[in-house]
Amino acid sequence: MLATPVHAILPRQSSESSTDEFLNLIANPFQSQISSTAFFASLATSLGGAALAAVAFSLLRPYNNVVYAPRQKHADSKHAPPPIGKGMLDWVQPVLKTKEEQMVEKVGLDATLFLRFTSMCRDIFLACSVVGCGILIPVNLVSGHGTYSQWSDISVFSKLGPEYMYGSSAFWAYVVCAYVFDLIICYFLWWNYKAVTRLRRAYFENPEYQSSLHARTLLVTDIPKELRTDEGIVRIVDEAKSTGDDPRAAIARNVKDLPELVDEHEDTVRSLESVLAKYLKNPNRLPAKRPVCKVKKDAHPYRKGEKVDAIEYLTARIKELEIEIKEVRESVDKRNAMPYGFASYESITEAHSVAYAARNKTLRGSTVRLAPKPHDLIWNNLPMTKEQRRWQTFVNNFWVGVLTLVWIVPNVLISVFLSNLSHLGQVWPAFQSQLLAHKTWWGIVQGVVSPAITSAFYLFLPVIFRRLCVKAGDVTKTSRERHVMHKLYTFFTFNNLFVFSLFSAVWSFVAAVVHTSKTDESVWQAIMEKKIFLQIMLGLCSVSTFWITFQLQRTLGAAVDLSQLVNLAWGSFSRHFLSPTPRQLIELSAPPPFDYAGYYNYFLFYSTIGICFATLQPLILPVTAFYFALDHYMKKYLILYVFVTKTESGGQFWRVLYNRFIFLALLGNAVIALIVGAQGSSWGMLGALAPCPFIMLAFKWYCARTFDDPVRYYATALRNDAESAFGGEAKARHGDRVGVRFGHPVLCKPLMTPMVHAKSQHLLKQIYHGRTSVDLHAAASAAAGHSDVHLDPMKHNRPGKPAAGPPAPGAAAPPRAPFEIVPENRLDFGHYKDRPEFAGENGGDGELYGRAADVVRPGTPASAMRRDGGAHRARSASSHSSSSSDSRTRGAGDGTTYPPGYHRTPSALRELSPADAGLLRGAARMGRSPSPGGFGPVPLAASEETPMEEPVGRGYLGRGRRV
Structure with missing residues (x-):
């Protein structure tokens, strides 16, 4: 009969100190x-x-x-x-x-x-x-x-x-x-891998995916300086695989410190809301002292650490940030390109086959991959080098x-x-x-x-x-x-398997070896014995x-x-x-x-x-x-x-x-x-x-x-019968707007307005004197002629739509500066789920609520398809919009459409274009060129009055194009 195993390796003596007892416990804790x-x-x-x-x-x-x-x-x-x-x-x-x-x-x-x-x-x-x-x-x-x-x-x-x-x-x-x-x-892994493959193929064939822009768009990063143009992106993706048709490309632009300004603006608005909520908690009995706060670093004209009136300081800071954001937005243009961009193809098959061909390649130092949904991108990390x-x-x-x-x-x-x-x-x-x-x-x-x-x-x-x-x-x-999950799993496995579970065994073994090696035996003999x-x-x-x-x-x-x-x-x-x-x-x-x-x-x-x-x-x-x-x-x-x-x-x-x-x-x-x-x-x-x-x-x-390949790619090679998502209308991608949809969100993100409960509305005139918001009409008129990125005033509840005109039925009225008054019966997410400041954190880009921003229209000039199957008429706004296929930059390929109002020439040269001056109004058309009132031959019942496109450089600029 074999000997009974001994769990307590170290001999326990009655004269042991508390330290020895502690070490013994570590050696055998369970x-x-x-x-x-x-x-x-x-x-x-x-x-x-x-x-x-x-x-x-x-x-x-x-x-x-x-x-x-x-x-x-x-x-x-x-x-x-x-x-x-x-x-x-x-x-x-x-x-x-x-x-x-x-x-x-x-x-x-x-x-x-x-x-x-x-x-x-x-x-x-x-x-x-x-x-x-x-x-x-x-x-x-x-x-x-x-x-x-x-x-x-x-x-x-x-x-x-x-x-x-x-x-x-x-x-x-x-x-x-x-x-x-x-x-x-x-x-079970094999069985579920087959099921996941089936689900992914169904996901690729889903009408929502087929009609989305990101499904046929590539993300190109680490672009060298000499190729940081639309034409340069086309040359890079063509090196991976030539599809016969040039994609629409859009190089990213330097947004400077705009993301930090927008984030600070949001934090400041939330801080002001918090101060007002506490101060106005009981409108009939205000606190005896107004709230105070410490100013931030380099806050002119205050001293560092000085305590000031919180309401006045935060509202003034919001106004300064709004002005600064407007100025930075106006100064952003295409001449300061970034090392990343996007290339959109006419069909999903083309995009995925190019991504598959480039999966293990470094093309002139650049990396080409399938583009995610725009709201999935971490924009601050895109310019980073390898x-x-x-x-x-x-x-x-x-x-x-x-x-x-x-x-x-x-x-x-x-x-x-x-x-x-x-x-x-x-x-x-x-x-x-x-x-x-x-x-x-x-x-x-x-x-x-x-x-x-x-x-x-x-x-x-x-x-x-x-x-x-x-x-x-x-x-x-x-x-x-996915990386967070990987690191969490590594942490859990190490600390709970190799530390929590094994520490006592390893410690007891080391302690026993040290104790045995104090005798005449060698360390190796002690190791072998234990x-x-x-x-x-x-x-x-x-x-x-x-x-x-x-x-x-x-x-x-x-x-x-x-x-x-x-x-x-x-x-x-x-x-x-x-x-x-x-x-x-x-x-x-x-x-x-x-x-x-x-x-x-x-x-x-x-x-x-x-x-x-x-x-x-x-x-x-x-x-x-x-x-x-x-x-x-x-x-x-x-x-x-x-x-x-x-x-x-x-x-x-x-x-x-x-x-x-x-x-x-x-x-x-x-x-x-x-x-x-x-x-x-x-x-x-x-x-x-x-x-x-x-x-x-x-x-x-x-x-x-x-x-792996069927799960990751819709197609790995071109097919002769490949058609676009809209029944073969691959050449009529007027609604792609790659530069807009994959543009940095801070360029057009609506700024938050401080919210105040309606029960305290009557007290606002008593506690605050002045304005915090930039006058929208003044900002719009200033931006119209002095910016390479023109941003029209937008509806607060529908980003991308002009603020002019009455609000949509059932929609909340646009907030008036400097505060947005919220009545008690509207303190519910259902009234604000269409606003990006709420929907972005609670449903992605609004997919759950029937307004996915990534779905493109099926080529009909007068309507844009929504995720719920309906269609909304496009407003014939005088705001700048993306260009049609004729307004793309020609060169290595068809080029791309740019954000609203984007021009390839300096802004100072386009304060008064021929279209603005009315010089071309009523001019005869050439062949099948767009009519002065719209784009191409459009049925009269579906046409809307639209300003004529403005010829600049080698392309046209899409002024007034239906969005």
């Missing part, structure tokens, strides 16, 4: 006498708490649609979720009956892919539970009982693991399970590494003391007496507190990592989210019970997430005690964005725990499967009725998820190899496990070769 109590306490609290949260949700849901169904309240008819009744359980049926095809239409491909991923995790762990519990538990019980003489003295959880199977040939069952687990994971991106990535990874290392110390303390309160009692005698007197109570605390504190820290970690990744050089917001693999395996076995309790508490977390109790409580608290501004009240009623990076990281982390500890404690498999089975339906309700996708990527998270699952499968193989190497009867078992990693890597290569 040896617990109340692990069974902690498990059942965690089971009771998680299931009981989840049931209470579900009941609270069912009771509160029918009476609070602002929290529990904001999507149903604000989405258009196409994206609205299924109707839901007022009964307690009426929410169950829509969740169960809504199919995947409906989910794609209602919530988008990203949300649908998230639900498919959760169902895949559920299916994987259900299948693994059958194998793990059906094979490993009987093998462990039979083999352990026959090997260990004191079998009845050990805990139930220890009997279920391989801890007491010494040199048993039964470990061949673990080798078989390794292959079975890998085959299960590979099968060297700057590498440096920013290094700095970001450095700080992530620092945070990871700093967390080791509190992580170790949690693993030593909170996960086993008896250790705290050994260094704190007063607590030890309480622990012995109330053993059951403290067992309950141990099963709840440690996982709860760990979970609370991980709740704030995504916010920290997202802020670190903001300036890391990512081109798009969705790619930044058997590092055995110590690590025993340490993982002792910590496995903690991870079962951790997985059990995930069910409670999912139920709390469904109940939205935190959001409900925060909304109620802020309304009654924090004096929220009208803007904040409107934002509270908006659908919140879904945190894909955070949720994906949690699910990957839970999956990693389940796979890695599946053979150490098979009971964790059904626990994890149970969690995914419940949370799948809970998240389905939240995605259908509560959350929105802030930026739709079209399912581009899948490859990152797939790669992480391959990685965690390899980690599971490593754990099985550790168990077999530590306790197995022969080295042949390790040899039999050797092919497992190669099988997983070969499977990854197969899926990449088979699925």
